[in-house]
Amino acid sequence: MLELHNLSSDNERDIDRLIGFLAEYDDPGVRMRPRDAVDAALETGLALALIRDGKILGCSLVYDFFENVDGPVFSEIGTMRVTLNGQGLQNLLSYFHLVQISLEDDFSPDHNVFAVVQPNTASEHNLKTKVGMKPWQPPEVLQRLRRSAGVPFAAEKYCLVAPPNCRKAAFKNLRDLLIGDRLFKTPxxxxxxxxxxxxxxNDLLDIDFDDD
Structure with missing residues (x-):
């Protein structure tokens, strides 16, 4: 059965499997991040992997950008690759990212969750229509942080951001797909x-967040 796992920076096997998967399934439309950026994404505890019989079949990472602990935080959902098509697994990965970030951070006003997309692609369509993300102009501080990290925004792409109602939608969408103990049907x-x-x-999905 297909399983969803959090990958850990403390687990060398997780790191090796992820790096091997990204190398094997290189996607010209998905930027290959520097190794230190991948390591930092694993340290967030938000890295997700779709695994069957010990083999990674999909992944999605979260990259955090911030200047200091008291300033704004920008979390990018990125490096999303899925080799099992036609099941809506990209949507599921996004839902689980939003749920986990909501539970850990409660979407403070200074925390923006965003994604970088290519126009007229399936990823853009899914994030806008299935996840509820909206077009967004990244602030100068984020543009500076990404340049410093060696991953400046590409001119041919643009950003989507998760507004507060994305959080409630992610919980509801997962509740609708729940069919057993920690078991979901695919969209x-x-x-x-x-x-x-x-x-x-399962009970975490019953948390009711007020609209901001």
């Missing part, structure tokens, strides 16, 4: 996904 097709992250339990 499309007949797939099943078992959640093997340490933090998740």
């Amino acid at each position: 499309k097709g007949e797939g099943r996904l078992l959640i093997k992250t340490g933090w998740f339990s």
